[in-house]
Amino acid sequence: MALIRSKIELAAGRRGIDAKSVKLICVTKNANLDRIEEAIGLGLADMGENRVQEAVIKHKSIGNKAIWHLIGHLQTNKVKDAVKIFSLIQSVDSIRLAREIDSRAREASKIQDILVEVNISGEDRKFGVAPDAAPNFVKEVSLYPNIHIAGLMGMAPLVENQEDARVYFKRLKNIFDVLSSMDIANAEMKWLSMGMSQDFEVAIEEGSNMVRIGSAIFKE
């Protein structure tokens, strides 16, 4: 953990920002309950899960000792459970999904925080809205009263050298800045969620303020 924290600090320093402004999400998709408890013991508060059903089980025992983020693809039939446990749903990429989140959040008397997932790597992944479509998509989703847009999420393709991910992060930061300047009501550009174990340093250099790290934490 000390090594990861120091890498975050150095990357933030290179960008001239305070490392405290970069939120670290501990990705627990391959971690059991004991490891999650350990992570909480190390001071990690935010957990990222890819699957709703698995998160529901983990949430049952860990509960509100952690803040839960959904970072994997969400199917509409899982939205009801997702809205119950996740503080932030980072993977919203279709209107159909947004509509379902809005309606389930209303039933739960909740305003659901979400990030819009943008497919910055193009052909490599099937999830996320196309970069060109992102502004209109954000505008449309911003109209749902029980959803609050809190930023954008994206993934670079798998690369051997994290330098090669830089161009993708620049692309997402650019969209983030465009949307910030559009100043859309109910679409706050607060979080730019990009960077994983393989590439979080470059992501922070390019403007990420939320990194999602799994394997690098649990390897230590």
Ligand SMILES: *Cc1c(COP(=O)(O)O)cnc(C)c1O
């Ligand atoms: C698994 C996953 C991560 C973390 O990946 P690591 O390589 O384990 O750090 C981050 N974001 C998403 C969307 C993931 O699925």
